[in-house]
Amino acid sequence: xxxxxxxxxxxxxxVGSPLSLECTVEGTSNPNLYWYxxxxxRGLQLLFYSVGIGQISSxxxxxxxxxxxxxxxxxxxxxxxxxxxxxxYLCAWSFLAGTGTYNEQxxxxxxxxTVL
Amino acid sequence: QKEVEQNSGPLSVPExxxxxxxxxxxxxxxxxxxxxxxxxxxxxxxxxxxxxxxDKEDGRFTAQLNKASQYVSLLIRDSQPSDSATYxxxxxxxxxTALIFGKGTTLSVSS
Numbered sequence: 001x002x003x004x005x006x007x008x009x010x011x012x013x014x015v016g017s018p019l020s021l022e023c024t025v026e027g028t029s030n031p032n033l034y035w036y037x038x039x040x041x042r043g044l045q046l047l048f049y050s051v052g053i054g055q056i057s058s059x060x061x062x063x064x065x066x067x068x069x070x071x072x073x074x075x076x077x078x079x080x081x082x083x084x085x086x087x088x089y090l091c092a093w094s095f096l097a098g099t100g101t102y103n104e105q106x107x108x109x110x111x112x113x114t115v116l
Numbered sequence: 117q118k119e120v121e122q123n124s125g126p127l128s129v130p131e132x133x134x135x136x137x138x139x140x141x142x143x144x145x146x147x148x149x150x151x152x153x154x155x156x157x158x159x160x161x162x163x164x165x166x167x168x169x170x171d172k173e174d175g176r177f178t179a180q181l182n183k184a185s186q187y188v189s190l191l192i193r194d195s196q197p198s199d200s201a202t203y204x205x206x207x208x209x210x211x212x213t214a215l216i217f218g219k220g221t222t223l224s225v226s227s
Contacts, residue, residue, distance in 0.1 A: 034214070043120075044160070044204070044217040059214060090159055103148045103208045105215055107159040 002027035004108040006091050012114045019064075019078040021111050023091030026072065031093040033074040034105060035066055039087040050074060051096070086115045118143040120207050122218035131227045135192040139205030139218055142186070148208040149181055150215065151190045155201045164190060195225045 003026045013019060025031050035047040046059045048066035056066050063082055067075045074091055091108040119142045129135045137151075148167055152160035164179040166172045166188070172179045178191040188207075192199055202220040209216055 032213075043219040044206075044215070046214040049213050057213070088159075103212060104150065104162060104165055106162060107152075110159040112157075 002093070002106065004091060004093055004106060006089075006108040006111055008111060009109065010112045010114075012116060013081050014116055015083055016080045019076070019081055019085070019113070021076040021089055021091075021113075023074040023076075023108055024072055025093045028072075028093070028095070030071060030096045032096060033068060034092040034094070035074065035076050036090040036092060036107075037087045038090060044090070048076070081115045083115050086113055088112050118146075118207075118209060118216050120205055120216050120218040122203075122205050122221045124219060125222040126224050127221055128224045128226065129195050131195060131197060131225055133195050133225075135195045135199065135223055135225070137190040137192075137203050137205075137221050137223065139188045139190075140186055141188070141205075141207045141216075143207065143210065143216075144183075144186060145210050146183075146186075146207045148212075149179070149188045150206040150208075151177075151179060151188075152204040152206060152217075153199075153201045154204055154220065160204055192223075195223075197225050197227050199223060200225050 005024050034049045036044045038044045050068045064078050089111045092105040094105045121140045151164040153163050154160045166179040166181045176193045180189045202222045204220045205218040206215040
């Protein structure tokens with residue numbers, strides 16, 4: 001069975017500091033990977049998705065970047081955090097299109113980020 | 117901008133009753149629809165997916181889809197206090213790359 005991990009679980013960072021959040025998936029190969037953010041009072045918003053190593057697409061312009069150095073590893077980064085970056089960051093995976101159950105996405109436990 | 121709309125609630129039902137959660141979407145070309153349950157402070161958990169018009173049942177959950185009306189619903193039979201959570205409706209975008217989420221409906225089941 002597949003498992004998705006995220007760390008850290010919670011993070012408190014000062015404005016202007018860097019950020020690195022990591023997500024790994026076990027039990028599957030070539031997954032699609034996603035980063036979402038859930039801000040207070042707002043819905044889940046897709047930030048980045050990746051269909052393979054080094055292939056990153058960004059959905060919204062922002063202060064964040066993503067990288068996929070390995071097949072089952074997805075990293076979310078920032079060079080300088082803003083107050084507006086606070087939120088609940090969720091990594092998700094899905095089977096590659098055409099395999100498994102198409103389009104179902106499964107979420108990791110999330111990282112709660114507070115920027116002060 | 118493609119949208120998914122849900123009543124924010126809270127929807128309050130007594131234990132044992134049927135809870136009915138509704139969702140409308142704006143993109144007529146959408147093909148895949150999902151319901152997620154999110155407990156406070158936790159990540160969303162997929163509970164139902166539906167792709168064709170009609171009903172799909174899984175245990176106490178029934179998802180209903182009407183593409184002509186652009187409407188998706190989730191029925192929870194024999195509601196339990198453990199069903200108290202926020203329920204998120206999600207629709208896949210036309211590129212198949214991202215889920216578009218509603219803001220969720222909070223369900224409260226009282227014992």
